Amino acid sequence: RKEVEQDPGPFNVPEGATVAFNCTYSNSASQSFFWYRQDCRKEPKLLMSVYSSGNEDGRFTAQLNRASQYISLLIRDSKLSDSATYLCVVNPPNGGFKTIFGAGTRLFVKA
Amino acid sequence: DAMVIQNPRYQVTQFGKPVTLSCSQTLNHNVMYWYQQKSSQAPKLLFHYYDKDFNNEADTPDNFQSRRPNTSFCFLDIRSPGLGDAAMYLCATSPGQLTYEQYFGPGTRLTVT
DSSP states (O other): OOSEEEOOOOEEEETTOOEEEEEEESOTTOOEEEEEEEOTTSOEEEEEEEOTTOEEETTEEEEEETTTTEEEEEEOSOOGGGOEEEEEEEEOTTOTTOOEEOOOEEEEEEO | OOSEEEEOSEEEEOTTOOEEEEEEESSOOSEEEEEEEOTTSOOEEEEEEETTEEEEOTTSOTTEEEEOOSSSEEEEEESSOOGGGOEEEEEEEEOOSSOOOOEEOOOEEEEEO
16 A cells, blocks of 8 residues: 555546545554645645644645545635646654655646 | 755756756755656655755665755765656755645756667
8 A cells, every 4th residue: 555645537627616635644643744736847836734623725625534544635616727736745753854745636627 | 036946957968977956945944855756656755854964765776866065955966877767856845843844946857868
């Protein structure tokens, strides 16, 4: 089992749709969780940190489910500009500042 | 206001010819990372520094070395590039205090001929 797993997609959705991605992690003691966005041939950019209580930033909501060892990202009212790859990142225990990236989920938002 | 800068953006090298990629940061972050990313794959951590403390990933080939002469700069040396080393190389920084959020440079795309 990979340490961090994501559904690769692609997810093809129309503008205005709501879409959700999940990411599972194997180490239950993992500490910190993030979602990054990566556009084609560009660097990853931090989208959101994921807190135990869940957090929201505009149209984006991130949640952590420690019992089932997954994090989720919900995008409401999808825009064309949301088309990108969404990377899940986990900080494993006892890894210092090491982080592990999932392979990413590709999202295409269509007009 | 570029905060993490990588040079060059594109690098072509010959098979077996040593190459050095550079990264600099204006964020004064303690942690610096080097990742390798191939097409449609996750960024793969090669190594990271906390200040001058070097942390090598167990599966990083010996062909890859790194130097961090000061807080601002970090270098990736590929001693004998093979065709399989062609990839995007990403540098990232993190404050290193209470957060693991990372800030990436634009990457260097390495081609090996």
